[in-house]
Amino acid sequence: MRTIGHLIGGKTVSGRSGRFADVYQPMTGEVQARVALASKAELREAVENAKAAQPAWAATNPQRRVRVLMKFLELVARDNDAMAELLAREHGKTIPDAKGDIFRGVEVVEYAIGIPELMKGGYTENAGPGIDSYSMRQPLGVVAGITPFNFPAMIPMWKFAPAIACGNAFILKPSERDPGVPMRLAELMLEAGLPPGILNVVNGDKEAVDAILDDPDIAAVGFVGSSSIAHYIYSRAAATGKRAQCFGSAKNHMIIMPDADMEQSVDALVGAGYGAAGERCMAVSVAVPVGKTTADRLMEKLIPRVENLKIGPSTDASADFGPLVTMAALERVRNYVEIGVKEGATLAVDGRGFKMQGYENGFYMGGCLFDNVTKDMRIYKEEIFGPVLSVVRANDFDEAVALPSEHEYGNGVAIFTRDGDAAREFASRVQVGMVGINVPIPVPVAYYSFGGWKRSGFGDLNQYGSDSVRFYTKTKTVTSRWPSGVKEGTQFAFHSK
């Protein structure tokens, strides 16, 4: 069986802790590999390699640094098919969707190629008599990223590309559920010419994460995953004086106004609700039709679409979605459906009994659809992270704005309408970080930035875009006067004009 170790100091190394986790192939249910779970000592080894390599990397001129990213993009394109297949076989999503996962990461690498421009500081001549002031952005040193299972290509790239372009050394702790692609990406960075030690991959679980949080030489931690862990990481990183940005769970609503194009709304809901088996942080998990007539029209069209979703193995390019990531995830989602039924929601489509012929041990379930879900239900309040869509009927626009605004999560939201005024007011009032207008999954392009509000994001800067340059650098401001300018002798008072 394949064993996945770590990538430390430019070399693939076996794990020494004696602890391993199983990596499944969700479409068959088989264990396909074992991944080593790092100890504190192994994490420390990666930090020491990173610390030794980083000063020379920071001293390399920025344009040369990003040339490595340019080469990396060529290599990702070369290996795209193989990497998408590896991703699909470890995660469960379909191969076309796996290609999208890689592509949305690539876009941020492309953006990071422009970082030499974004790292430029400011300069003021004659900020005082004979005094010039200037600022520079310097890398933090060694930084770390802890990433979730659901985008094993995109999120690692969102983190390491800007950090490395800014002159930092990076330690990536990917999800232990699908570590193959993150390892592959790091190997491609080395092949592209990245000096050893600048990008290390340390596989592991809580032990490796805690070692990152407690390591005195790691200056910043970027995290993406569930909210309770995001909050834990944010607090513990702050306690040891690290910068942290921690992105968490979601409950993304899609509002359907009475004037919305119903065909378009249903298409959007089905794709955004069930694509990747609902295992996306920007998946739509709550549909909010406004008014009884809208709700009835929506349900009439939605039910047959959900009943006819095509579920297939990850290698079936024509499938709408594949299996969930693990049996534990499947059981968790099935359990939520049971909870919804007990809470009194109407289960309009029940996909729990779905079996994939020829793949009976895979982690499959069909799409589920709940109607008449209310605010007090657990299936509304909690993130299910599976192919389950809840319909919450709103009486009017104000109620529809209030639902996502008052929810504890505030990642993404969408409104479907033909009324520009309603859309504009919605975008202004809603208390959510990313808003779509007739766009169900409003993941911002690479030169904007990605980040949810409330318990979907802890920290003050978003990931990617110019925020990533602020996160991965510190500003130094220099006020300078040259000796020939000191003509008046000593000054004892601050100047007052």
Ligand code: NAD
């Ligand atoms: P997760 O929180 O279980 O794991 C994320 C990372 O934390 C992994 O690397 C994991 O090894 C580590 N981890 C797990 N338990 C830990 C513990 N007790 N202590 C320390 N570290 C621990 O999340 P997941 O299941 O991999 O990913 C799905 C979640 O991520 C969903 O909640 C989803 O909404 C969220 N997500 C959010 C965004 C976003 O940008 N807001 C993007 C993608 C996914």
